[in-house]
Amino acid sequence: MEQVIKGYDYGSVNLEPSPITIEDLKLLQQTLLWSDEDSQYLRKAGEVLQNQIDEILDLWYGYVGSHQHLVYYFTDGANPIPDYLASVRSRFGQWIKDLCFRNYDKDWLNYQYEIAKRHHKTKKNKTDGVSGVPFVHFRYMVAFIYPITFTIKQFLAKSTASNEEIEKMYNAWFKAVVLTVTLWCYPYVKDGEF
DSSP states (O other): OOOOOTTOOTTOTTSOOOSSOHHHHHHHHHHTTOOHHHHHHHHHHHHHHTTSHHHHHHHHHHHHHTOHHHHGGGBSSSSBOHHHHHHHHHHHHHHHHHHHHSOOSHHHHHHHHHHHHHHSTTTTTTTTTOOOOSOOOHHHHHHTHHHHHHTTHHHHTTSSOOHHHHHHHHHHHHHHHHHHHHHHTGGGSOTTOO
């Protein structure tokens, strides 16, 4: 039986359509030098990572929790909101699977747009019904690319893959993270400038 994740509504007809088209997505992928091999190795990365998600999230949450300026985004302005931290953690774990295993189609784009709005003042806190800080600053959206990428290599290295294959999985992961964070930045950019 599949786990029900609070606020995870991937594929819902109620999601607002992404303003990014499939053609836009393909151009972003070209810019990232995305190849069919990347898609193949991203799926392999998912196979390696899927049984380590709790450990990955422990590391990432430990990192965020050890930096007051980052944990701030899970607070009411002063104190952490435990239910909010837990709900986001579950969705973050699912994001790892979606990043590696989902087809990058219109449903995927629509959900990336939903995630984008949940970081922005457009919709932050609404999914979980909390009174948290109103948005995540843009600078941390972009800066978080590095820790989410760098830390994954140690988990990929636990596979039986060769060093060359680990590098290919790692590079595919890196490209996928850059792609999604780029999409999550949409609400922060002035109309017509994205």
